[in-house]
Amino acid sequence: MSARQWTYLDHAATTPLDPRVLQAMLPYFNEDYGNPASVHSYGQRAEAAVEAARANLAAQLHCAPHELVFTSGGTESNNLALRGAALAARQQRGARHLLVSPVEHDAVAKTARALAEQFDFELEWLPVDGFGRVDPADVARRLRPETALVSVILGNNEIGSLNPLAEIGAICRERGIPLHSDAVQAAAHLPIDAASLQVDLLTISAHKFYGPKGIGALYVRQGAPLLPQQIGGSHEEGRRAGTLNVPLIVGMAKALELIQNEMEEQGQRLRSLRDELIQGVLNAIPDAQLTGHPRERLANHASFVFEDVDGNALLMLLDDAGFACSSGSACKTANPEPSQVLLALGLTPQWALGSLRVTLGKDSTPEQVQALLSALPALVARARQLELA
Numbered sequence: 001m002s003a004r005q006w007t008y009l010d011h012a013a014t015t016p017l018d019p020r021v022l023q024a025m026l027p028y029f030n031e032d033y034g035n036p037a038s039v040h041s042y043g044q045r046a047e048a049a050v051e052a053a054r055a056n057l058a059a060q061l062h063c064a065p066h067e068l069v070f071t072s073g074g075t076e077s078n079n080l081a082l083r084g085a086a087l088a089a090r091q092q093r094g095a096r097h098l099l100v101s102p103v104e105h106d107a108v109a110k111t112a113r114a115l116a117e118q119f120d121f122e123l124e125w126l127p128v129d130g131f132g133r134v135d136p137a138d139v140a141r142r143l144r145p146e147t148a149l150v151s152v153i154l155g156n157n158e159i160g161s162l163n164p165l166a167e168i169g170a171i172c173r174e175r176g177i178p179l180h181s182d183a184v185q186a187a188a189h190l191p192i193d194a195a196s197l198q199v200d201l202l203t204i205s206a207h208k209f210y211g212p213k214g215i216g217a218l219y220v221r222q223g224a225p226l227l228p229q230q231i232g233g234s235h236e237e238g239r240r241a242g243t244l245n246v247p248l249i250v251g252m253a254k255a256l257e258l259i260q261n262e263m264e265e266q267g268q269r270l271r272s273l274r275d276e277l278i279q280g281v282l283n284a285i286p287d288a289q290l291t292g293h294p295r296e297r298l299a300n301h302a303s304f305v306f307e308d309v310d311g312n313a314l315l316m317l318l319d320d321a322g323f324a325c326s327s328g329s330a331c332k333t334a335n336p337e338p339s340q341v342l343l344a345l346g347l348t349p350q351w352a353l354g355s356l357r358v359t360l361g362k363d364s365t366p367e368q369v370q371a372l373l374s375a376l377p378a379l380v381a382r383a384r385q386l387e388l389a
């Protein structure tokens, strides 16, 4: 990049690799490069590294090591969870009802739609409040004996809201219905205890917590029915075929260990920066709203809508001024349609099209927040003029 000063404020899209994670990974690219499935010593060393990483991850997530399946990331974990659990429930007990929150990442929402279209599942969207949160009582009311799976996101990627997952988990567990949660955004900001959340399936992805891209895991509770979706070798106890990516697995475990250990200190710092940013934007910019819950939200996450603004135009203006932000999920930035998540909150397209997501990280400073607060009012005004032109 050029000598110009850049400010990266898009940590929900991805995070920079922690140098300590890179160091942990390096030997498994060029020294211990064996295939963990091989019988010889190279294979044994690779297998030992994978199993140490698995045990470390399991300790962080409060589960047993064999309850983790390594995948290529959040998208694959969500696909495996929804397809694998829904199809197993149908095979074992004829269940064909899916209950899914309407504020999910596309990797859940589109997979649920595909299950309805291609496999004839009945897809029911849960209601959410104006902050995008699911009321556990609504889950209780809508659960049926023939519900195959419930899926509710833990920390929302677009609007930052946190769901009362443990309460939802208790209800699903009592009724014997499996619950999946996408914890891709939450893992960098909350302790994740799979046992006390009472989930059956839980998704994480390393690049959202300063680990490498292209690696994730799915927690699958011991005994939870799951049909494999990628068939081949008998890796991962038959739940996901494919040679294990040793350096990335080692990196993911190291990254989760570091972030979970540093979370308390980072969390306080990020929450206070986030709240300063939110108040600053709402005070300085007319016709602006916070999206998502004001307090029950991810520590690093500030998201807004501005009336009569083209969100993509605002992002370009911000980029010109040296700020890397986002308008929702990273995948949506080229899409001129209003986000389904923002529409589910009850926002009109006129508001929903003007969204801005600012997500802070370990390296974000009070000076960066102040610089954004100084620049943003004029950039929003400029985007509004472009809208009128």
Ligand SMILES: Cc1ncc(COP(=O)(O)O)c(C=O)c1O
Residues within 6 Å of the ligand: 012, 013, 072, 073, 074, 075, 076, 078, 105, 107, 156, 157, 182, 184, 185, 205, 206, 214, 216, 329, 330
């Ligand atoms: C909530 C959520 N789920 C899933 C994903 C997809 O994860 P990955 O990029 O690892 O495929 C993302 C990435 O933006 C996300 O924010």
